[in-house]
Amino acid sequence: MYKIRVRKRDIMAEKFSSEKAFSKKKMFATIRMIGEGVKNYPINFFFLVFVNIFESIFFSTTTIVVREMTEAINNTVDQTSQFWGMSIHWTVWIYIGIGFYLCLLFFDFFTNFLSQLFAKKLEIHLRQKALSHIVNIDISYYSKNQIGLIMSRIINDTENVGSAFNDFFLNLIYMIASMTTTLIIMYSIDVKLASIATGWLFFMFAVIWVIFVYYRRALITAVDVRQSIDADITDRLINVRLIKSSGSEIRETNRNIDLHKKYDTKQQKVIGWQSILVVFNNAMAWMLPASMVMISVLMYESVKTPAELSVIITTFTSASFNLLTNLMVLTMTMRGMTRAANCTMRLNYIFDAKSIMEFSDEPIKIDSIDSVEFKNVGFSYPESPKNQILPEINISFDKGKSYAFVGETGVGKSTIAKMLLRFYDATKGEVLINNIDIKKLDLPNYLSLVGYVEQEPQILYGTILENVMYGLKNVDKKDVIEACKKAKLHSYIDTLPDKYDTILGERGFMFSGGQKQRLVIARLFLKNPQLLILDEATSALDNIVEKEIQKELDELMKNRTTIVIAHRLSTIKNVDNIIVLERNIGIGQIGTFDKLKNEPGRFQKLYKYGLLK
Numbered sequence: 069m070y071k072i073r074v075r076k077r078d079i080m081a082e083k084f085s086s087e088k089a090f091s092k093k094k095m096f097a098t099i100r101m102i103g104e105g106v107k108n109y110p111i112n113f114f115f116l117v118f119v120n121i122f123e124s125i126f127f128s129t130t131t132i133v134v135r136e137m138t139e140a141i142n143n144t145v146d147q148t149s150q151f152w153g154m155s156i157h158w159t160v161w162i163y164i165g166i167g168f169y170l171c172l173l174f175f176d177f178f179t180n181f182l183s184q185l186f187a188k189k190l191e192i193h194l195r196q197k198a199l200s201h202i203v204n205i206d207i208s209y210y211s212k213n214q215i216g217l218i219m220s221r222i223i224n225d226t227e228n229v230g231s232a233f234n235d236f237f238l239n240l241i242y243m244i245a246s247m248t249t250t251l252i253i254m255y256s257i258d259v260k261l262a263s264i265a266t267g268w269l270f271f272m273f274a275v276i277w278v279i280f281v282y283y284r285r286a287l288i289t290a291v292d293v294r295q296s297i298d299a300d301i302t303d304r305l306i307n308v309r310l311i312k313s314s315g316s317e318i319r320e321t322n323r324n325i326d327l328h329k330k331y332d333t334k335q336q337k338v339i340g341w342q343s344i345l346v347v348f349n350n351a352m353a354w355m356l357p358a359s360m361v362m363i364s365v366l367m368y369e370s371v372k373t374p375a376e377l378s379v380i381i382t383t384f385t386s387a388s389f390n391l392l393t394n395l396m397v398l399t400m401t402m403r404g405m406t407r408a409a410n411c412t413m414r415l416n417y418i419f420d421a422k423s424i425m426e427f428s429d430e431p432i433k434i435d436s437i438d439s440v441e442f443k444n445v446g447f448s449y450p451e452s453p454k455n456q457i458l459p460e461i462n463i464s465f466d467k468g469k470s471y472a473f474v475g476e477t478g479v480g481k482s483t484i485a486k487m488l489l490r491f492y493d494a495t496k497g498e499v500l501i502n503n504i505d506i507k508k509l510d511l512p513n514y515l516s517l518v519g520y521v522e523q524e525p526q527i528l529y530g531t532i533l534e535n536v537m538y539g540l541k542n543v544d545k546k547d548v549i550e551a552c553k554k555a556k557l558h559s560y561i562d563t564l565p566d567k568y569d570t571i572l573g574e575r576g577f578m579f580s581g582g583q584k585q586r587l588v589i590a591r592l593f594l595k596n597p598q599l600l601i602l603d604e605a606t607s608a609l610d611n612i613v614e615k616e617i618q619k620e621l622d623e624l625m626k627n628r629t630t631i632v633i634a635h636r637l638s639t640i641k642n643v644d645n646i647i648v649l650e651r652n653i654g655i656g657q658i659g660t661f662d663k664l665k666n667e668p669g670r671f672q673k674l675y676k677y678g679l680l681k
């Protein structure tokens with residue numbers, strides 16, 4: 069029994085504009101994402117937390133050193149202070165202070181080192197996870213989502229989650245440890261003054277929180293605009309031929325300037341809120357120590373000796389500086405939290421996208437393709453489920469025979485190829501390979517027996533050798549040369565200075581259409597597939613090149629089950645069976661070329677009106 073695991077029947081498209089509201093769900097999602105880093109790199113993380121806590125405690129205890137030193141200096145008898153039953157001279161306090169300072173530097177170095185390391189590891193982990201997710205997801209995801217937007221998110225948001233983690237999590241730990249230590253010290257010295265400082269802190273925290281609500285929204289909007297520009301740029305670069313061939317360079321440049329104007333406006337808002345925050349922090353930074361001095365004098369001038377008063381004033385001024393540093397840290401924490409939450413939300417648009425395909429838990433491997441059958445197959449694209457492309461279709465393809473699908477444009481010929489490659493599953497009925505539902509097969513194993521040539525050959529940036537070998541195991545250069553000879557490409561490659569090591573540009577820019585087709589054909593000679601699918605493989609070529617390529621294809625087709633999707637007469641003339649697809653009917657006619665040519669029906673019309681060229 070083979071179980072079919074049904075995944076969520078829901079294609080989630082990437083969102084172009086992110087949700088603005090902050091929610092608990094998003095916060096937990098952020099923590100979960102950082103948690104993935106913790107799970108994968110626990111030693112790095114725990115050392116980091118450890119040194120960070122120590123750094124913050126060392127920083128806060130400087131207040132004690134300041135207080136003890138002031139007390140010792142004010143002690144006119146022997147210039148010592150009493151600390152935990154010991155009399156310590158003020159000069160010794162200087163050495164202790166230097167010791168604390170050096171420890172602080174030591175911990176500061178390791179906090180920085182380990183935090184950067186953790187952030188980068190988290191970034192790499194998320195990049196790999198995102199890439200693995202988007203190559204595994206089914207092809208319909210790409211009909212709804214812009215490549216540029218996905219790329220922008222993978223590149224920027226994974227990096228930002230890492231750095232935002234440093235801002236958020238480390239500063240949070242630092243702040244909690246340091247603020248707690250400072251407040252404990254303050255309360256142990258003077259409860260009233262410590263309470264006033266605490267009240268002050270709460271007030272500042274409330275104001276900073278409000279500012280952050282607006283800052284977050286402005287930031288989300290600005291990043292949305294930038295990412296949609298990134299997506300737009302990628303799209304234009306992919307289609308640079310269109311820009312060049314239509315002379316649209318200036319129009320494109322101006323369009324880009326306009327798009328960036330919008331980004332500029334949105335960024336001004338973000339910068340505005342950031343500046344308000346800085347001014348507020350600075351205003352408070354000046355006021356708190358001054359207020360502490362004034363309040364200390366007003367409260368204690370008449371009840372304490374000048375020496376006691378000077379100890380209180382120095383200690384509280386030093387402590388309030390520590391608190392203010394913590395407040396700066398709080399701002400960074402909140403900024404980090406904002407960025408981390410925003411990036412997580414956008415990355416989750418990618419991670420939450422579910423595949424709509426059904427995969428068997430125990431996929432079946434096959435050694436050969438002996439039969440191919442469409443049994444009661446009906447199909448609508450998941451992207452537009454109401455539009456039925458193929459009504460019920462029944463047909464079987466015999467081993468070693470060739471078949472050609474013909475029909476008007478948009479009737480669903482390429483859809484047949486897409487189902488055989490399992491880009492899509494039939495909405496109704498079954499596609500059977502060796503009488504097994506294609507859904508139950510081990511897909512990589514099945515596809516290793518299938519060869520596919522399409523109108524626009526897929527060429528990757530890399531050498532000719534890498535491109536011919538792509539997706540194949542256990543092949544060497546000798547085999548590649550042999551295959552290129554069969555595809556009549558070798559003599560051309562031989563004229564290139566770097567021969568098989570010649571780098572083909574992006575999507576094979578360096579090759580002509582015919583050469584690209586030949587490269588794909590060479591790949592298939594090398595692969596030696598049992599099922600060959602030719603989807604309008606020669607329709608983009610001129611007649612002369614097409615004739616040459618067709619010879620190579622005929623050679624490739626020999627004794628292989630071949631399914632051709634065709635527009636050209638020359639492609640289908642020699643196939644064993646022609647299948648005529650008709651809209652809303654499905655298969656209208658089947659027969660050899662000679663039979664259908666002489667039989668009244670759709671095929672004769674296509675033939676007579678020259679629709680098959």
Ligand SMILES: Nc1ncnc2c1ncn2[C@@H]1O[C@H](COP(=O)(O)OP(=O)(O)OP(=O)(O)O)[C@@H](O)[C@H]1O
Pocket residue numbers: 211449450451452457475476477478479480481482483484
């Ligand atoms: N991803 C998709 N989502 C929704 N509809 C689609 C999708 N891909 C194709 N279609 C529609 O499905 C129909 C059949 O497309 P298909 O590419 O199979 O036609 P075809 O017969 O090969 O056409 P042509 O001869 O022009 O290449 C078309 O109407 C097309 O618009």
